[in-house]
Amino acid sequence: MGRPRQRTPELREKILDVALDLLAVDGPSAVTTRAVATAAGTSAPAIYELFGDKSGLVRAVFxxxxxxxxxxxxxxxxxxxxxxxxxxxxxxxxxxxxxxxxxxxxxxxxxxxxxxxxxxxxxxxxxxxxxxxxxxxxxxxxxxxxxxxxxxxxxxxxxxxxxxxxxxxxxxxxxxxxxxxxxxxxxxxxxxxxxxxxxx
Amino acid sequence: MGRPRQRTPELREKILDVALDLLAVDGPSAVTTRAVATAAGTSAPAIYELFGDKSGLVRAVFxxxxxxxxxxxxxxxxxxxxxxxxxxxxxxxxxxxxxxxxxxxxxxxxxxxxxxxxxxxxxxxxxxxxxxxxxxxxxxxxxxxxxxxxxxxxxxxxxxxxxxxxxxxxxxxxxxxxxxxxxxxxxxxxxxxxxxxxxx
DNA sequence: TGGATTTTGTATCACTGATACAAAACTCTG
DNA sequence: CAGAGTTTTGTATCAGTGATACAAAATCCA
Incomplete structure (x- = not known):
């Protein structure tokens, strides 16, 4: 019970894909938590729940x-x-x-x-x-x-x-x-x- | 006449030295305009007058x-x-x-x-x-x-x-x-x- | 002494990483 | 089927960054 989960492993992959895409297209400075979250259809705190912090997202890219x-x-x-x-x-x-x-x-x-x-x-x-x-x-x-x-x-x-x-x-x-x-x-x-x- | 200049080529060198030192000791993330300016005994706008912008300071380091x-x-x-x-x-x-x-x-x-x-x-x-x-x-x-x-x-x-x-x-x-x-x-x-x- | 002039540093803006917390979304009971 | 209870989410906010407008400071000269 409770609100259904959206911050699933699937969303994690989606966020990672978006980060890889933003990185490839516009470089490291385009990989901001807000830009990644928005392009993935979610909000910044999702990144912190799924990756810990921004360095966790970059680590996943790595x-x-x-x-x-x-x-x-x-x-x-x-x-x-x-x-x-x-x-x-x-x-x-x-x-x-x-x-x-x-x-x-x-x-x-x-x-x-x-x-x-x-x-x-x-x-x-x-x-x-x-x-x-x-x-x-x-x-x-x-x-x-x-x-x-x-x-x-x-x-x-x-x-x-x-x-x-x-x-x-x-x-x-x-x-x-x-x-x-x-x-x-x-x-x-x-x-x-x-x-x-x-x-x- | 007018207020005496402080943002001289000498201050530019001082700022550059400080930036090199901060970079060597604490890495790139320690090289902020405020930190460099304070350690050089001036304020952030001096960096923008003497180097254009932060990338100009990094270029000088380069x-x-x-x-x-x-x-x-x-x-x-x-x-x-x-x-x-x-x-x-x-x-x-x-x-x-x-x-x-x-x-x-x-x-x-x-x-x-x-x-x-x-x-x-x-x-x-x-x-x-x-x-x-x-x-x-x-x-x-x-x-x-x-x-x-x-x-x-x-x-x-x-x-x-x-x-x-x-x-x-x-x-x-x-x-x-x-x-x-x-x-x-x-x-x-x-x-x-x-x-x-x-x-x- | 005070106006004119030049220079400086403070106050502020937009944006970033990060997070607290109220609103949202759902389940289940009475 | 209303609404309490629970879980999850996104908004609002904070501190810190690069950048800059502008008022205050510092000087010179009449």
């Missing part, structure tokens, strides 16, 4: 971004045991950041002052690591790359995060050809460098 | 960051014509980001919703490019690296921005040794990879 990225990686063809396996992950990562630049920024930079992921949140949400680490490990075991697989994965992730940051900000190059060439050259060079046994 | 980074690069020993020249720039860049993590974020990510550098501002403020590009060009001419020097510089810059982003956020590694090893491994591998003539 996790959803990593879920989508994981789905993207899951569509990749099975690894063949060559460095091209890692190049495929790099390409998929880049495609994702070009299609979802604001979402990428929420995941890897901190456009919202109210939310910075704690290390454990980062690990939970980070689907990236395993895609990189698993392939790096296979390649190290196959003697195609040399060094610690986790170190290599962090290096590759560092490169792609940096290139994507520069590209989404418009500073990687003026033309698509410039950006393509720089992505490809850097990715191939890094893997080539990891392929050399520096202790040999 | 430029000051690149000035400091350029000074850091200027202290580097003269290039010797080996890939170690670029490794030295990479090390100096990393040192800078570890000593000024919030400032680095203002320069390369967008922690303030109100300010994103326009491409021409980025080029003006970017002392990074020439330090990387000049050395890359020398190494390409000396046949130590292969490819376009500007492309290589963008690739190296991408790597260091990404690694620094991850490190300042605490996601590059749990210990200093982890971070050191991953920086070194990635930097050396990338340069090693650029050293191979992929068209040969």
């Amino acid at each position: 996790f959803d971004g990593f879920r989508r990225l994981r789905d993207r990686f899951a569509e990749l063809p099975p690894p063949q045991g060559t460095p091209a396996d890692l190049l495929a992950v790099i390409d998929a990562f880049r495609d994702f950041t070009r299609e979802n630049p604001r979402l990428f920024e929420v995941m890897y930079t901190k456009p919202f002052a109210v939310y910075a992921p704690a290390p454990e949140e980062r690990e939970l949400g980070d689907a990236t690591r395993s895609a990189f680490v698993d392939r790096a490990r296979s390649l190290v075991q196959a003697d195609q790359l040399h060094g610690d697989a986790v170190d290599i994965a962090h290096g590759v992730l560092g490169l792609v995060v940096g290139l994507a940051t520069q590209e989404t900000a418009g500073f990687l190059g003026a033309t698509a050809e410039d950006c393509d060439r720089r992505w490809r050259g850097a990715a191939e060079s890094l893997l080539r460098g990891y392929g050399v046994d520096s202790n040999a | 430029f000051d960051g690149f000035r400091r980074l350029r000074d850091r690069f200027a202290e580097l020993p003269p290039p010797q014509g080996t890939p170690a020249d670029l490794l030295a720039v990479i090390d100096a860049f990393r040192d800078f980001t570890r000593e000024n993590p919030r400032l680095f974020e203002v320069m390369y990510t967008k922690p303030f919703a109100v300010y994103a550098p326009a491409p021409e501002e980025r080029e003006l403020g970017d002392a990074t490019r020439s330090a990387f590009v000049d050395r890359a060009r020398s190494l390409v001419q000396a046949d130590q690296l292969h490819g376009d020097a500007v492309d290589i510089a963008h690739g190296v810059l991408g790597l260091v921005v990404g690694l620094a982003t991850q490190e300042t956020a605490g996601f590059l590694g749990a210990t200093a040794e982890d971070c050191d090893r991953r920086w070194r491994g990635a930097a050396e591998s990338l340069l090693r990879g650029y050293g191979v003539d992929s068209n040969a």
Whole structure:
């Protein structure tokens, strides 16, 4: 008995969808509690009941971004045991950041002052690591790359995060050809460098 | 005649110093117009007279960051014509980001919703490019690296921005040794990879 | 000393995140 | 079927932010 509930898990998803949409279209400054609530057909306090506070909403966006990225990686063809396996992950990562630049920024930079992921949140949400680490490990075991697989994965992730940051900000190059060439050259060079046994 | 001026270029510098300090100590959310003005011994409208608006203040912080980074690069020993020249720039860049993590974020990510550098501002403020590009060009001419020097510089810059982003956020590694090893491994591998003539 | 002039800081606005609480919406009993 | 009882919701409000109009302050000169 009592007034029927409207602040359901379904409304939570609706709010999250609206937040993702506002973020993608008009950027972080458009994601205000009032704007999100109104566009979702409810009022601001619903966000606080369903997400705790605004940082909870941004956190949900953050996790959803990593879920989508994981789905993207899951569509990749099975690894063949060559460095091209890692190049495929790099390409998929880049495609994702070009299609979802604001979402990428929420995941890897901190456009919202109210939310910075704690290390454990980062690990939970980070689907990236395993895609990189698993392939790096296979390649190290196959003697195609040399060094610690986790170190290599962090290096590759560092490169792609940096290139994507520069590209989404418009500073990687003026033309698509410039950006393509720089992505490809850097990715191939890094893997080539990891392929050399520096202790040999 | 009239009331003596207080909103002088000296006060502008004072305000900028205060903003840099508040940013470094308490992060972007501590840089409010009131807090900066009070700490500088003036009132909020002075900021608007001297900087236009808050994004103007953040822009000044942005430029000051690149000035400091350029000074850091200027202290580097003269290039010797080996890939170690670029490794030295990479090390100096990393040192800078570890000593000024919030400032680095203002320069390369967008922690303030109100300010994103326009491409021409980025080029003006970017002392990074020439330090990387000049050395890359020398190494390409000396046949130590292969490819376009500007492309290589963008690739190296991408790597260091990404690694620094991850490190300042605490996601590059749990210990200093982890971070050191991953920086070194990635930097050396990338340069090693650029050293191979992929068209040969 | 007091008018004229320039500069400053206070008071205020719109908007944001956040929340208290009265109105709304429903169930069930007498 | 009226209305008490219960639960939920959205409105009204608060403090803090970026921004600005304008009265008060501070000076100079007649």
